[in-house]
Amino acid sequence: MILALILAFSLAVPAFAAVEDTGFSDVDANAWYAGAVIYCREHNLMAGTGNDQFAPENNLTRAQLAAVLYRIEETPAVTGTDAFTDTPDGAWYHDAVLWVSQQGLIGGYGGGLFGPNDSVTREQMATIFWRYAGSPAAGSENTFADEADIAAYAATAVDWSDSNSIVRPVSSGTFAPKSNATRAQVADALMNFDRTQQTVPTAPTKPDPTPSEGGRVLIAYFSATNNTEGIANHLDAILDAGIYEITPETPYTSADLNYNTDCRANREQNDASARPAISGSVDNMEQYDVIFLGYPIWWGQAPKIIYTFLESYDLGGKTIVPFCTSGSSGIGSSAANLYSLASGATWLDGQRFSGSTSRSAVETWVNGLGLTLTPAA
């Protein structure tokens, strides 16, 4: 009992921020999906089920997902008819289904059936978001332990979804493609998808790079669990550069990083204005021409402390080379979302590594950048 109270207290009242009320009586603020539910509520992406409930563990039907997407698009007028025999004219979802099918987001099963009351499976959800994103390239290919269960039509979508952290695995290495998506999982995917769409600048200041010649190099990195640090150390050995660890004023505890809860890291990633304070600063930033900027991927993006770092210096005229480590996600939009924070810099394409990438693989990447670099003084 005492332990439960201590735990409840320490989780409910962290030192750095108050836990937000989720707005739903059945969504605990410490649930892994609490941040997503709050995000969807605040961004009008997904409503509750009535009576202050969100029903996070319930499944979503195909008609309900159609309605969610249709509402996000502000219920545009629809004309024409669909070919489905199981979506009657007066049905509450009729227009939504017509719209999603006309947009090519959710097709029917064939034989005139849409299956409005069938639950959406996780592979269907990944496919629908992938189509909503314009059917992009897969990104890096990931191999799940249950890869063989993924239907051929969903394979690219699941790879894309995983590379961009949209529909996340149910546990490490397991996608569960045929399981029905829960409303909590849909909220999570909606938030991840929306964040990707919203934050990518429409015209990123990604310049046509003319990398600095003879540039003096700084490796600046943030690493909460030392994976990115390992890559930064490889770079240091290769480049003999200046190296600077971006150290948070308040270190991240393992509870802060427990992304299955409403942890500090999750809350910061969900807060556009979060700028965690950095302890110390780079000595004489002016001396550097090229900055290798390293970070872990947190929910598909750079941790907010990287935003703090970029806003702390005048980086105009410098060349910035982003790199990251992650569990499986690619660098995705994480680097593009940083461009505007140092818009006077020349940003080169970023590179994702796993924590165990070898020094020689890092060296191959560096040598392919086309930079002429000078060791630090």
Ligand SMILES: Cc1cc2nc3c(=O)[nH]c(=O)nc-3n(C[C@H](O)[C@H](O)[C@H](O)COP(=O)(O)O)c2cc1C
């Ligand atoms: C809050 C949080 C969110 C994460 N989000 C993702 C993610 O979206 N995709 C992914 O592949 N890995 C994700 N990870 C795993 C880290 O990116 C990965 O472990 C990384 O190598 C950690 O680097 P570090 O040891 O330098 O901190 C996340 C980790 C944390 C703590």
